[in-house]
Amino acid sequence: MSSSADGSSEGERRTLAVQDPTVQRRRLRLELRRARDAAGLKQADVARAMDWSPSKLIRIEKGDVSISTNDLKALLNYYKVKEKKRVNELLELSRAARGSSFYDQFADLLKPGFQDYLAYEASASVIRQYDTVLVPGLLQTEEYARAILEHMVGFRHDDIDKAWAVRQHRQEAVDRDDPPEMLFVLDEAALRRHVGRGRVMQHQLERLREAAAEPHISIQIISFTRGAHPGMLGNFILLEFADPNFDDLVHLEGVNQTTIRDDTELIAEYLDKFAQLQELALSQEESNEFLDSLIKDFPSN
Numbered sequence: 001m002s003s004s005a006d007g008s009s010e011g012e013r014r015t016l017a018v019q020d021p022t023v024q025r026r027r028l029r030l031e032l033r034r035a036r037d038a039a040g041l042k043q044a045d046v047a048r049a050m051d052w053s054p055s056k057l058i059r060i061e062k063g064d065v066s067i068s069t070n071d072l073k074a075l076l077n078y079y080k081v082k083e084k085k086r087v088n089e090l091l092e093l094s095r096a097a098r099g100s101s102f103y104d105q106f107a108d109l110l111k112p113g114f115q116d117y118l119a120y121e122a123s124a125s126v127i128r129q130y131d132t133v134l135v136p137g138l139l140q141t142e143e144y145a146r147a148i149l150e151h152m153v154g155f156r157h158d159d160i161d162k163a164w165a166v167r168q169h170r171q172e173a174v175d176r177d178d179p180p181e182m183l184f185v186l187d188e189a190a191l192r193r194h195v196g197r198g199r200v201m202q203h204q205l206e207r208l209r210e211a212a213a214e215p216h217i218s219i220q221i222i223s224f225t226r227g228a229h230p231g232m233l234g235n236f237i238l239l240e241f242a243d244p245n246f247d248d249l250v251h252l253e254g255v256n257q258t259t260i261r262d263d264t265e266l267i268a269e270y271l272d273k274f275a276q277l278q279e280l281a282l283s284q285e286e287s288n289e290f291l292d293s294l295i296k297d298f299p300s301n
Contacts, residue, residue: 022119024097029063030245031090035079036061049078066098102169109162113258117237117251118166120260122173126240128274130185130231133193135204137167138174138182139211139219144204147196183218185277187231191221191294202298209291212284220281221290231277236270 036046043061047054050071059065067075072094076087103115110118121127129136135144145167149160174180191208194201212219222229237251247262250270261267282290 020101020103020119020122021097021099022101022116023123024093024099025063025066026120027243027246028067028090028093028097029061031093032067032075033061034245035076035081039079041079046075046078050074067094069094103166106162106166109159110166111253111256111258113260114253117249117258117260118170120239120249121170121237121251123241124180124239125242126181126183126238127174128183128238128240128271129236130274130277131190131235132187132231133189134235135186135190135208136184138171139184139208140167141200141204141207142168143200144195147200151195179216181216181218183220183274183278185220185222185231185274185281187222188224191291199298202295205291205295205298209288209295212288212291218284219287219291220278220284221287222277222281223290226280229277229280230273231280236273238267238270238274 036043043057044054046052047057050057056065060067069091072091073087076090081087081090101115101119103110103118107115127138129138134148137145140148142164145164146160149155149163153163155163174182191205195204208219211217222231235253239249239251241248247264248267250261250263250267252259252261281287
């Protein structure tokens, strides 16, 4: 087991990734809203009883602000949450939610909303992703990622280093003892475009082929022969969580920001779209053969 520069083992880093404070904040706010509902109280009633402004409680329940230990104890007491084990669990959750995320150091580099997405991605039990023109970040080689960051995004050297550190951490976060199921559907265009110089793209294709052999990873390719299809409208990622109290999320990326939605109807629409794209795509076996042929026929110069 390897160690990082800060002395933490690889396993420890994976645990930290799964327990990102962003995810803990979401879990805490869900627990607090559930406790208030169980007590049959409205937000206005609670705010008045706690001598808080209504906006304070709203921000706590939305996860926009943290809650102090004393305030949390008082709130749980008012909700009649008395069981010691339960109280201690929520207090520990509150402390974890106030921690620092690995991604905080890259806040100036990440699109609005993307930092939250990254935290949720690391905690997902199922990741479904469709991409039209790029290999997904979770499957990118360093050479490929750096070429994309330089020529498509326009980052300079220092920012490329930082952005690759983010991608690398994402890959480590899902490379754990209990990895998420990862289902990828890629348009053929993502594989045909030669990114980088020399053998960069060949190495990337080989990486995809290796990933496709993993039991928890599925890669399917929509060939050009399928013509126009619903996926041409844009990329998307769906996250599913083992925690039954967590709603699924859909990630939609724009030019300047990332949108994360937990809208049930919207997610159902994208789940249907993903299923349609899987039906349009080559089977996993056919996709593997397609990758093999691309690697074999890669230009020698």
